Amino acid sequence: MITAKHITKSFDTLNVLKGIDLEIRKGEIVSIVGPSGAGKTTLLQILGTLDKPDAGKILYDNTDVGSLSDKDLAAFRNKNIGFVFQFHQLLPEFTSLENVMIPALIGKVSSSEAEKSAKEILDFLGLTDRMSHKPNELSGGEKQRVAVARSLINKPSVIFADEPSGSLDTRNKEELHKLFFDLRTELNQTFVIVTHDEQLAKSTDRIIHMTDGVIVS
Numbered sequence: 056m057i058t059a060k061h062i063t064k065s066f067d068t069l070n071v072l073k074g075i076d077l078e079i080r081k082g083e084i085v086s087i088v089g090p091s092g093a094g095k096t097t098l099l100q101i102l103g104t105l106d107k108p109d110a111g112k113i114l115y116d117n118t119d120v121g122s123l124s125d126k127d128l129a130a131f132r133n134k135n136i137g138f139v140f141q142f143h144q145l146l147p148e149f150t151s152l153e154n155v156m157i158p159a160l161i162g163k164v165s166s167s168e169a170e171k172s173a174k175e176i177l178d179f180l181g182l183t184d185r186m187s188h189k190p191n192e193l194s195g196g197e198k199q200r201v202a203v204a205r206s207l208i209n210k211p212s213v214i215f216a217d218e219p220s221g222s223l224d225t226r227n228k229e230e231l232h233k234l235f236f237d238l239r240t241e242l243n244q245t246f247v248i249v250t251h252d253e254q255l256a257k258s259t260d261r262i263i264h265m266t267d268g269v270i271v272s
Contacts, residue, residue: 056081056245057102057213062111064097071097072108073268079213084239084246086256089265095249096217098265102247103215104132115212133162137206141218143198145190145205151177151197152186155204162209169208176204180234196227203234213245220252232258 062075071094079085079102087095100106102113104120113120115135123131137158145154152173159169177186180200190198199219206214216235220228232255238244248259256262264272 056116057247058112058114059098059102060112060114062098062101062108062113064094064101064106064108071268072101075111075268075270077102077263077270079245079247081212081245082239082243083261084235084259085248085261085263086259087247087249087263087265088251088256092267093265094268095265099215099217099247099249103136103138104128105138130162133158134209135212137209137211137214139199139202139206139214139216139219141221143190143202145198145201147190150187150189151182151193151201151204154190154201155208158205159208172208173204176207177201180204194227195223196230199223199227199231200234203231203238207238207242207244213247216246216248216250218249218251220250220255228252228255 057079059075059077062072064072075098087098089095097106101108104113107121118131120128120131146157152170155173155177156169159172160166174186177183180203182197182200182204185193185197193201220231223231235246239246248255250256263270
């Protein structure tokens, strides 16, 4: 589904990625692990089209995302890619429901349809009674479940998660990890997860080990 070919990336004189080749298959849950500075987050951002490589290609099925204009790339990202970050990045002035609706509204979905879809997802994730709450009224685990709901609203091909459970306590961490696998079972959802959590990594279908900008196994 996703193919990375010979991806390189540097920041000034620092070579962060040194020729990455990688394939992600539909319905896989893949973890990317390695020490700090290995290039994990940079690779995730490039795979997720948030950043561009210096050289190489990213293919989604037959689409070379590097050939898209900025406008077309933004539309492609909105439709095909979801993101979950360590600190959820919910907008504090909006309710859970409104936060989840935002990507759909950006994608030109009608307000009524976006609201209907957002309510269905929040209900599926056990957040029916938290829809009208703003982020400061939610627990850490609830915030991340809202962030997962937001990532799902446009039915993306893949969800990229960067240390998604890094700020959670043990119980919420375990619940979030279970949620990822439930979503794969229910929706055949693909996940690519950067994590330092050994328990999560060991439970994924495949572990990609990175060191010094290269995949070592």
